[in-house]
Amino acid sequence: MQNKNKTLVKSMDLLQLFITHPALSLNDMVKLSGMPKTSVHRMLMSLEEMGFLARHEDGQYSLGLSFLQFGQLVADRLDIRQVALPIMQELRDDVGEAVNLIMKDGREAIYVEKVDTNHPVRLYTKIGRRSPLYAGDSRIILAFLPDQEREQYLRETELTPRGLGTITDKDKLRRILQKSREDGYTISRSELENDTAALAAPIFDHRGRVYAGLSVAGPDDRFQDERLPELSVKVVRAAEEISRKLGWEPSSRIPL
Known part of the structure:
Protein backbone atom coordinates (compact mmCIF):
# COMPACT_ATOMS: atom_id res chain seq x y z
CA MET A 1 0.00 0.00 0.00
CA GLN A 2 2.93 2.35 0.70
CA ASN A 3 3.70 2.62 -3.04
CA LYS A 4 0.08 3.22 -4.06
CA ASN A 5 -1.76 6.49 -4.30
CA LYS A 6 -4.32 6.31 -1.50
CA THR A 7 -6.87 8.53 -3.23
CA LEU A 8 -6.66 6.41 -6.38
CA VAL A 9 -7.06 3.21 -4.37
CA LYS A 10 -10.12 4.60 -2.58
CA SER A 11 -11.61 5.74 -5.89
CA MET A 12 -11.16 2.24 -7.26
CA ASP A 13 -12.83 0.86 -4.13
CA LEU A 14 -15.85 3.02 -4.92
CA LEU A 15 -15.94 1.85 -8.52
CA GLN A 16 -15.71 -1.77 -7.38
CA LEU A 17 -19.06 -1.30 -5.64
CA PHE A 18 -20.73 -1.03 -9.04
CA ILE A 19 -19.72 -4.56 -9.98
CA THR A 20 -22.57 -5.85 -7.86
CA HIS A 21 -24.80 -2.73 -7.77
CA PRO A 22 -26.14 -1.16 -10.99
CA ALA A 23 -26.86 2.16 -9.27
CA LEU A 24 -25.96 3.71 -5.90
CA SER A 25 -26.64 6.97 -4.08
CA LEU A 26 -24.03 8.96 -2.18
CA ASN A 27 -25.34 7.59 1.11
CA ASP A 28 -25.27 4.05 -0.27
CA MET A 29 -21.60 4.40 -1.15
CA MET A 50 -13.92 12.21 -16.03
CA GLY A 51 -16.88 10.19 -17.27
CA PHE A 52 -16.33 7.14 -15.09
CA LEU A 53 -19.58 7.73 -13.21
CA ALA A 54 -22.86 9.24 -14.39
CA ARG A 55 -25.30 11.01 -12.06
CA HIS A 56 -29.01 10.55 -12.70
CA GLU A 57 -31.92 12.88 -11.92
CA ASP A 58 -32.86 10.86 -8.85
CA GLY A 59 -29.38 11.47 -7.38
CA GLN A 60 -28.10 7.95 -7.97
CA TYR A 61 -24.89 7.13 -9.78
CA SER A 62 -24.03 4.42 -12.29
CA LEU A 63 -20.95 3.57 -14.35
CA PHE A 70 -12.41 1.34 -22.49
CA GLY A 71 -14.20 -1.99 -22.24
CA GLN A 72 -14.77 -2.10 -25.99
CA LEU A 73 -11.13 -1.21 -26.64
CA VAL A 74 -9.98 -4.08 -24.43
CA ALA A 75 -12.33 -6.48 -26.20
CA ASP A 76 -11.30 -5.30 -29.66
CA ARG A 77 -7.60 -5.55 -28.94
CA LEU A 78 -7.71 -8.93 -27.24
CA ASP A 79 -6.36 -11.63 -29.55
CA ILE A 80 -8.21 -14.81 -28.71
CA ARG A 81 -5.42 -16.90 -30.21
CA GLN A 82 -2.89 -15.59 -27.73
CA VAL A 83 -5.33 -16.12 -24.88
CA ALA A 84 -6.30 -19.61 -25.96
CA LEU A 85 -2.98 -21.10 -27.08
CA PRO A 86 -1.48 -21.95 -23.63
CA ILE A 87 -4.79 -23.50 -22.57
CA MET A 88 -5.00 -25.45 -25.83
CA GLN A 89 -1.48 -26.78 -25.28
CA GLU A 90 -2.35 -27.92 -21.77
CA LEU A 91 -5.48 -29.63 -23.04
CA ARG A 92 -3.51 -31.38 -25.81
CA ASP A 93 -0.94 -32.62 -23.31
CA ASP A 94 -3.71 -33.82 -21.01
CA VAL A 95 -5.89 -35.72 -23.50
CA GLY A 96 -3.34 -36.53 -26.21
CA GLU A 97 -5.53 -35.30 -29.07
CA ALA A 98 -5.34 -32.39 -31.51
CA VAL A 99 -7.03 -29.21 -30.26
CA ASN A 100 -8.73 -26.70 -32.56
CA LEU A 101 -9.96 -23.14 -32.09
CA ILE A 102 -12.85 -22.28 -34.41
CA MET A 103 -14.59 -18.97 -35.09
CA LYS A 104 -17.65 -17.96 -37.07
CA ASP A 105 -16.91 -16.12 -40.31
CA GLY A 106 -20.11 -15.17 -42.07
CA ARG A 107 -22.08 -18.33 -42.80
CA GLU A 108 -19.08 -20.59 -42.23
CA ALA A 109 -16.60 -21.45 -39.53
CA ILE A 110 -12.85 -21.00 -39.84
CA TYR A 111 -10.08 -22.73 -37.93
CA VAL A 112 -7.93 -19.93 -36.49
CA GLU A 113 -5.55 -21.89 -34.25
CA LYS A 114 -4.59 -25.51 -33.68
CA VAL A 115 -2.29 -27.61 -31.55
CA ASP A 116 -1.30 -30.94 -33.08
CA THR A 117 -1.03 -34.17 -31.14
CA ASN A 118 2.17 -36.19 -31.02
CA HIS A 119 0.21 -39.35 -31.72
CA PRO A 120 1.47 -41.05 -34.90
CA VAL A 121 -2.11 -41.48 -36.14
CA ARG A 122 -3.68 -38.06 -36.24
CA LEU A 123 -6.22 -35.83 -37.93
CA TYR A 124 -4.61 -33.02 -39.92
CA THR A 125 -6.44 -29.70 -39.88
CA LYS A 126 -4.93 -26.56 -41.37
CA ILE A 127 -5.32 -23.09 -39.90
CA GLY A 128 -7.56 -21.22 -42.31
CA ARG A 129 -9.65 -24.28 -43.16
CA ARG A 130 -13.35 -23.52 -43.53
CA SER A 131 -16.32 -25.70 -42.74
CA PRO A 132 -20.10 -25.31 -42.67
CA LEU A 133 -21.60 -24.35 -39.32
CA TYR A 134 -23.96 -27.34 -39.40
CA ALA A 135 -21.28 -30.05 -39.46
CA GLY A 136 -18.47 -31.31 -37.26
CA ASP A 137 -16.98 -29.36 -34.38
CA SER A 138 -18.15 -26.11 -36.01
CA ARG A 139 -21.70 -27.07 -35.02
CA ILE A 140 -21.03 -25.94 -31.44
CA ILE A 141 -21.10 -22.33 -32.63
CA LEU A 142 -24.40 -22.83 -34.41
CA ALA A 143 -25.85 -24.47 -31.31
CA PHE A 144 -25.22 -21.41 -29.14
CA LEU A 145 -26.25 -18.70 -31.56
CA PRO A 146 -29.39 -16.75 -30.56
CA ASP A 147 -32.58 -18.56 -31.57
CA GLN A 148 -33.55 -16.16 -34.33
CA GLU A 149 -30.12 -16.14 -35.92
CA ARG A 150 -29.84 -19.92 -35.73
CA GLU A 151 -33.28 -20.48 -37.26
CA GLN A 152 -32.59 -18.05 -40.08
CA TYR A 153 -29.39 -19.93 -40.87
CA LEU A 154 -31.23 -23.26 -40.92
CA ARG A 155 -33.97 -21.92 -43.17
CA GLU A 156 -31.53 -20.48 -45.67
CA THR A 157 -28.89 -23.23 -45.69
CA GLU A 158 -28.89 -26.47 -47.65
CA LEU A 159 -27.41 -29.29 -45.57
CA THR A 160 -25.01 -30.84 -48.06
CA PRO A 161 -23.23 -34.09 -47.08
CA ARG A 162 -19.52 -33.69 -46.34
CA GLY A 163 -18.92 -37.11 -44.80
CA LEU A 164 -20.85 -40.30 -44.08
CA GLY A 165 -22.10 -38.85 -40.79
CA THR A 166 -23.16 -35.40 -41.96
CA ILE A 167 -26.62 -34.54 -40.65
CA THR A 168 -28.82 -33.50 -43.57
CA ASP A 169 -32.24 -33.63 -41.87
CA LYS A 170 -33.04 -30.22 -40.38
CA ASP A 171 -35.42 -31.52 -37.73
CA LYS A 172 -32.81 -33.99 -36.54
CA LEU A 173 -30.20 -31.23 -36.56
CA ARG A 174 -32.46 -29.01 -34.44
CA ARG A 175 -32.79 -31.79 -31.86
CA ILE A 176 -29.02 -32.26 -31.74
CA LEU A 177 -28.45 -28.53 -31.40
CA GLN A 178 -30.90 -28.43 -28.51
CA LYS A 179 -29.10 -31.32 -26.79
CA SER A 180 -25.77 -29.53 -27.27
CA ARG A 181 -27.16 -26.45 -25.52
CA GLU A 182 -28.38 -28.61 -22.65
CA ASP A 183 -25.13 -30.60 -22.36
CA GLY A 184 -22.75 -27.70 -22.96
CA TYR A 185 -20.83 -29.55 -25.68
CA THR A 186 -21.33 -31.42 -28.95
CA ILE A 187 -20.00 -34.67 -30.37
CA SER A 188 -19.64 -35.31 -34.09
CA ARG A 189 -18.58 -38.41 -36.00
CA SER A 190 -17.60 -38.59 -39.68
CA GLU A 191 -19.39 -35.34 -40.42
CA LEU A 192 -16.59 -33.49 -42.20
CA GLU A 193 -14.27 -36.43 -42.88
CA ASN A 194 -15.01 -40.13 -42.64
CA ASP A 195 -13.71 -42.09 -39.64
CA THR A 196 -13.02 -38.97 -37.60
CA ALA A 197 -14.59 -37.59 -34.44
CA ALA A 198 -14.59 -34.33 -32.50
CA LEU A 199 -15.89 -33.04 -29.20
CA ALA A 200 -16.41 -29.29 -28.97
CA ALA A 201 -17.47 -26.72 -26.36
CA PRO A 202 -18.46 -23.05 -26.75
CA ILE A 203 -16.32 -20.04 -25.86
CA PHE A 204 -18.21 -16.91 -24.76
CA ASP A 205 -17.14 -13.26 -24.85
CA HIS A 206 -17.54 -10.58 -22.18
CA ARG A 207 -21.15 -9.97 -23.30
CA GLY A 208 -22.12 -13.61 -22.86
CA ARG A 209 -22.36 -14.27 -26.61
CA VAL A 210 -20.82 -17.30 -28.24
CA TYR A 211 -17.48 -16.13 -29.62
CA ALA A 212 -15.71 -19.29 -30.75
CA GLY A 213 -15.54 -23.04 -30.31
CA LEU A 214 -12.86 -25.25 -28.78
CA SER A 215 -12.57 -28.86 -29.89
CA VAL A 216 -10.49 -31.99 -29.58
CA ALA A 217 -10.45 -34.10 -32.72
CA GLY A 218 -8.94 -37.29 -34.03
CA PRO A 219 -9.63 -40.75 -35.45
CA ASP A 220 -13.05 -42.07 -34.52
CA ASP A 221 -11.69 -45.18 -32.79
CA ARG A 222 -10.06 -43.01 -30.09
CA PHE A 223 -13.39 -41.39 -29.20
CA GLN A 224 -15.22 -44.39 -27.80
CA ASP A 225 -18.31 -43.82 -25.65
CA GLU A 226 -16.57 -44.72 -22.39
CA ARG A 227 -14.01 -41.96 -22.95
CA LEU A 228 -16.49 -39.19 -23.77
CA PRO A 229 -17.49 -38.20 -20.20
CA GLU A 230 -13.87 -37.49 -19.28
CA LEU A 231 -13.18 -35.67 -22.54
CA SER A 232 -16.30 -33.53 -22.26
CA LEU A 246 -12.16 -12.87 -22.41
CA GLY A 247 -14.20 -11.31 -19.61
CA TRP A 248 -17.06 -13.82 -19.50
CA GLU A 249 -18.88 -14.66 -16.31
CA PRO A 250 -21.43 -17.51 -16.14
CA SER A 251 -24.16 -15.06 -15.12
CA SER A 252 -23.53 -12.94 -18.24
CA ARG A 253 -24.55 -15.60 -20.74
CA ILE A 254 -27.41 -14.48 -22.94
CA PRO A 255 -30.50 -16.71 -22.62
CA LEU A 256 -31.07 -18.88 -25.70
Whole structure:
Protein backbone atom coordinates (compact mmCIF):
# COMPACT_ATOMS: atom_id res chain seq x y z
CA MET A 1 0.00 0.00 0.00
CA GLN A 2 2.93 2.35 0.70
CA ASN A 3 3.70 2.62 -3.04
CA LYS A 4 0.08 3.22 -4.06
CA ASN A 5 -1.76 6.49 -4.30
CA LYS A 6 -4.32 6.31 -1.50
CA THR A 7 -6.87 8.53 -3.23
CA LEU A 8 -6.66 6.41 -6.38
CA VAL A 9 -7.06 3.21 -4.37
CA LYS A 10 -10.12 4.60 -2.58
CA SER A 11 -11.61 5.74 -5.89
CA MET A 12 -11.16 2.24 -7.26
CA ASP A 13 -12.83 0.86 -4.13
CA LEU A 14 -15.85 3.02 -4.92
CA LEU A 15 -15.94 1.85 -8.52
CA GLN A 16 -15.71 -1.77 -7.38
CA LEU A 17 -19.06 -1.30 -5.64
CA PHE A 18 -20.73 -1.03 -9.04
CA ILE A 19 -19.72 -4.56 -9.98
CA THR A 20 -22.57 -5.85 -7.86
CA HIS A 21 -24.80 -2.73 -7.77
CA PRO A 22 -26.14 -1.16 -10.99
CA ALA A 23 -26.86 2.16 -9.27
CA LEU A 24 -25.96 3.71 -5.90
CA SER A 25 -26.64 6.97 -4.08
CA LEU A 26 -24.03 8.96 -2.18
CA ASN A 27 -25.34 7.59 1.11
CA ASP A 28 -25.27 4.05 -0.27
CA MET A 29 -21.60 4.40 -1.15
CA VAL A 30 -20.75 5.91 2.23
CA LYS A 31 -22.44 3.00 3.98
CA LEU A 32 -20.92 0.30 1.76
CA SER A 33 -17.40 1.74 1.67
CA GLY A 34 -17.11 2.95 5.25
CA MET A 35 -15.44 6.15 4.02
CA PRO A 36 -16.27 9.67 5.29
CA LYS A 37 -19.09 11.33 3.38
CA THR A 38 -16.98 14.34 2.45
CA SER A 39 -14.29 12.09 0.93
CA VAL A 40 -16.82 10.06 -1.04
CA HIS A 41 -18.48 13.22 -2.35
CA ARG A 42 -15.16 14.68 -3.46
CA MET A 43 -14.19 11.51 -5.32
CA LEU A 44 -17.63 11.24 -6.91
CA MET A 45 -17.30 14.71 -8.39
CA SER A 46 -13.93 13.81 -9.94
CA LEU A 47 -15.14 10.45 -11.27
CA GLU A 48 -18.24 12.08 -12.76
CA GLU A 49 -16.19 14.82 -14.40
CA MET A 50 -13.92 12.21 -16.03
CA GLY A 51 -16.88 10.19 -17.27
CA PHE A 52 -16.33 7.14 -15.09
CA LEU A 53 -19.58 7.73 -13.21
CA ALA A 54 -22.86 9.24 -14.39
CA ARG A 55 -25.30 11.01 -12.06
CA HIS A 56 -29.01 10.55 -12.70
CA GLU A 57 -31.92 12.88 -11.92
CA ASP A 58 -32.86 10.86 -8.85
CA GLY A 59 -29.38 11.47 -7.38
CA GLN A 60 -28.10 7.95 -7.97
CA TYR A 61 -24.89 7.13 -9.78
CA SER A 62 -24.03 4.42 -12.29
CA LEU A 63 -20.95 3.57 -14.35
CA GLY A 64 -20.29 6.15 -17.05
CA LEU A 65 -19.66 5.88 -20.76
CA SER A 66 -15.89 5.92 -20.29
CA PHE A 67 -16.12 2.35 -19.07
CA LEU A 68 -18.02 1.37 -22.19
CA GLN A 69 -15.32 2.92 -24.35
CA PHE A 70 -12.41 1.34 -22.49
CA GLY A 71 -14.20 -1.99 -22.24
CA GLN A 72 -14.77 -2.10 -25.99
CA LEU A 73 -11.13 -1.21 -26.64
CA VAL A 74 -9.98 -4.08 -24.43
CA ALA A 75 -12.33 -6.48 -26.20
CA ASP A 76 -11.30 -5.30 -29.66
CA ARG A 77 -7.60 -5.55 -28.94
CA LEU A 78 -7.71 -8.93 -27.24
CA ASP A 79 -6.36 -11.63 -29.55
CA ILE A 80 -8.21 -14.81 -28.71
CA ARG A 81 -5.42 -16.90 -30.21
CA GLN A 82 -2.89 -15.59 -27.73
CA VAL A 83 -5.33 -16.12 -24.88
CA ALA A 84 -6.30 -19.61 -25.96
CA LEU A 85 -2.98 -21.10 -27.08
CA PRO A 86 -1.48 -21.95 -23.63
CA ILE A 87 -4.79 -23.50 -22.57
CA MET A 88 -5.00 -25.45 -25.83
CA GLN A 89 -1.48 -26.78 -25.28
CA GLU A 90 -2.35 -27.92 -21.77
CA LEU A 91 -5.48 -29.63 -23.04
CA ARG A 92 -3.51 -31.38 -25.81
CA ASP A 93 -0.94 -32.62 -23.31
CA ASP A 94 -3.71 -33.82 -21.01
CA VAL A 95 -5.89 -35.72 -23.50
CA GLY A 96 -3.34 -36.53 -26.21
CA GLU A 97 -5.53 -35.30 -29.07
CA ALA A 98 -5.34 -32.39 -31.51
CA VAL A 99 -7.03 -29.21 -30.26
CA ASN A 100 -8.73 -26.70 -32.56
CA LEU A 101 -9.96 -23.14 -32.09
CA ILE A 102 -12.85 -22.28 -34.41
CA MET A 103 -14.59 -18.97 -35.09
CA LYS A 104 -17.65 -17.96 -37.07
CA ASP A 105 -16.91 -16.12 -40.31
CA GLY A 106 -20.11 -15.17 -42.07
CA ARG A 107 -22.08 -18.33 -42.80
CA GLU A 108 -19.08 -20.59 -42.23
CA ALA A 109 -16.60 -21.45 -39.53
CA ILE A 110 -12.85 -21.00 -39.84
CA TYR A 111 -10.08 -22.73 -37.93
CA VAL A 112 -7.93 -19.93 -36.49
CA GLU A 113 -5.55 -21.89 -34.25
CA LYS A 114 -4.59 -25.51 -33.68
CA VAL A 115 -2.29 -27.61 -31.55
CA ASP A 116 -1.30 -30.94 -33.08
CA THR A 117 -1.03 -34.17 -31.14
CA ASN A 118 2.17 -36.19 -31.02
CA HIS A 119 0.21 -39.35 -31.72
CA PRO A 120 1.47 -41.05 -34.90
CA VAL A 121 -2.11 -41.48 -36.14
CA ARG A 122 -3.68 -38.06 -36.24
CA LEU A 123 -6.22 -35.83 -37.93
CA TYR A 124 -4.61 -33.02 -39.92
CA THR A 125 -6.44 -29.70 -39.88
CA LYS A 126 -4.93 -26.56 -41.37
CA ILE A 127 -5.32 -23.09 -39.90
CA GLY A 128 -7.56 -21.22 -42.31
CA ARG A 129 -9.65 -24.28 -43.16
CA ARG A 130 -13.35 -23.52 -43.53
CA SER A 131 -16.32 -25.70 -42.74
CA PRO A 132 -20.10 -25.31 -42.67
CA LEU A 133 -21.60 -24.35 -39.32
CA TYR A 134 -23.96 -27.34 -39.40
CA ALA A 135 -21.28 -30.05 -39.46
CA GLY A 136 -18.47 -31.31 -37.26
CA ASP A 137 -16.98 -29.36 -34.38
CA SER A 138 -18.15 -26.11 -36.01
CA ARG A 139 -21.70 -27.07 -35.02
CA ILE A 140 -21.03 -25.94 -31.44
CA ILE A 141 -21.10 -22.33 -32.63
CA LEU A 142 -24.40 -22.83 -34.41
CA ALA A 143 -25.85 -24.47 -31.31
CA PHE A 144 -25.22 -21.41 -29.14
CA LEU A 145 -26.25 -18.70 -31.56
CA PRO A 146 -29.39 -16.75 -30.56
CA ASP A 147 -32.58 -18.56 -31.57
CA GLN A 148 -33.55 -16.16 -34.33
CA GLU A 149 -30.12 -16.14 -35.92
CA ARG A 150 -29.84 -19.92 -35.73
CA GLU A 151 -33.28 -20.48 -37.26
CA GLN A 152 -32.59 -18.05 -40.08
CA TYR A 153 -29.39 -19.93 -40.87
CA LEU A 154 -31.23 -23.26 -40.92
CA ARG A 155 -33.97 -21.92 -43.17
CA GLU A 156 -31.53 -20.48 -45.67
CA THR A 157 -28.89 -23.23 -45.69
CA GLU A 158 -28.89 -26.47 -47.65
CA LEU A 159 -27.41 -29.29 -45.57
CA THR A 160 -25.01 -30.84 -48.06
CA PRO A 161 -23.23 -34.09 -47.08
CA ARG A 162 -19.52 -33.69 -46.34
CA GLY A 163 -18.92 -37.11 -44.80
CA LEU A 164 -20.85 -40.30 -44.08
CA GLY A 165 -22.10 -38.85 -40.79
CA THR A 166 -23.16 -35.40 -41.96
CA ILE A 167 -26.62 -34.54 -40.65
CA THR A 168 -28.82 -33.50 -43.57
CA ASP A 169 -32.24 -33.63 -41.87
CA LYS A 170 -33.04 -30.22 -40.38
CA ASP A 171 -35.42 -31.52 -37.73
CA LYS A 172 -32.81 -33.99 -36.54
CA LEU A 173 -30.20 -31.23 -36.56
CA ARG A 174 -32.46 -29.01 -34.44
CA ARG A 175 -32.79 -31.79 -31.86
CA ILE A 176 -29.02 -32.26 -31.74
CA LEU A 177 -28.45 -28.53 -31.40
CA GLN A 178 -30.90 -28.43 -28.51
CA LYS A 179 -29.10 -31.32 -26.79
CA SER A 180 -25.77 -29.53 -27.27
CA ARG A 181 -27.16 -26.45 -25.52
CA GLU A 182 -28.38 -28.61 -22.65
CA ASP A 183 -25.13 -30.60 -22.36
CA GLY A 184 -22.75 -27.70 -22.96
CA TYR A 185 -20.83 -29.55 -25.68
CA THR A 186 -21.33 -31.42 -28.95
CA ILE A 187 -20.00 -34.67 -30.37
CA SER A 188 -19.64 -35.31 -34.09
CA ARG A 189 -18.58 -38.41 -36.00
CA SER A 190 -17.60 -38.59 -39.68
CA GLU A 191 -19.39 -35.34 -40.42
CA LEU A 192 -16.59 -33.49 -42.20
CA GLU A 193 -14.27 -36.43 -42.88
CA ASN A 194 -15.01 -40.13 -42.64
CA ASP A 195 -13.71 -42.09 -39.64
CA THR A 196 -13.02 -38.97 -37.60
CA ALA A 197 -14.59 -37.59 -34.44
CA ALA A 198 -14.59 -34.33 -32.50
CA LEU A 199 -15.89 -33.04 -29.20
CA ALA A 200 -16.41 -29.29 -28.97
CA ALA A 201 -17.47 -26.72 -26.36
CA PRO A 202 -18.46 -23.05 -26.75
CA ILE A 203 -16.32 -20.04 -25.86
CA PHE A 204 -18.21 -16.91 -24.76
CA ASP A 205 -17.14 -13.26 -24.85
CA HIS A 206 -17.54 -10.58 -22.18
CA ARG A 207 -21.15 -9.97 -23.30
CA GLY A 208 -22.12 -13.61 -22.86
CA ARG A 209 -22.36 -14.27 -26.61
CA VAL A 210 -20.82 -17.30 -28.24
CA TYR A 211 -17.48 -16.13 -29.62
CA ALA A 212 -15.71 -19.29 -30.75
CA GLY A 213 -15.54 -23.04 -30.31
CA LEU A 214 -12.86 -25.25 -28.78
CA SER A 215 -12.57 -28.86 -29.89
CA VAL A 216 -10.49 -31.99 -29.58
CA ALA A 217 -10.45 -34.10 -32.72
CA GLY A 218 -8.94 -37.29 -34.03
CA PRO A 219 -9.63 -40.75 -35.45
CA ASP A 220 -13.05 -42.07 -34.52
CA ASP A 221 -11.69 -45.18 -32.79
CA ARG A 222 -10.06 -43.01 -30.09
CA PHE A 223 -13.39 -41.39 -29.20
CA GLN A 224 -15.22 -44.39 -27.80
CA ASP A 225 -18.31 -43.82 -25.65
CA GLU A 226 -16.57 -44.72 -22.39
CA ARG A 227 -14.01 -41.96 -22.95
CA LEU A 228 -16.49 -39.19 -23.77
CA PRO A 229 -17.49 -38.20 -20.20
CA GLU A 230 -13.87 -37.49 -19.28
CA LEU A 231 -13.18 -35.67 -22.54
CA SER A 232 -16.30 -33.53 -22.26
CA VAL A 233 -15.41 -32.37 -18.76
CA LYS A 234 -11.89 -31.37 -19.80
CA VAL A 235 -12.91 -29.62 -23.03
CA VAL A 236 -15.73 -27.69 -21.35
CA ARG A 237 -13.41 -26.68 -18.52
CA ALA A 238 -10.77 -25.43 -20.97
CA ALA A 239 -13.37 -23.50 -23.00
CA GLU A 240 -14.67 -21.87 -19.83
CA GLU A 241 -11.14 -20.87 -18.83
CA ILE A 242 -10.66 -19.13 -22.18
CA SER A 243 -14.08 -17.50 -21.85
CA ARG A 244 -13.19 -16.08 -18.44
CA LYS A 245 -9.98 -14.61 -19.84
CA LEU A 246 -12.16 -12.87 -22.41
CA GLY A 247 -14.20 -11.31 -19.61
CA TRP A 248 -17.06 -13.82 -19.50
CA GLU A 249 -18.88 -14.66 -16.31
CA PRO A 250 -21.43 -17.51 -16.14
CA SER A 251 -24.16 -15.06 -15.12
CA SER A 252 -23.53 -12.94 -18.24
CA ARG A 253 -24.55 -15.60 -20.74
CA ILE A 254 -27.41 -14.48 -22.94
CA PRO A 255 -30.50 -16.71 -22.62
CA LEU A 256 -31.07 -18.88 -25.70
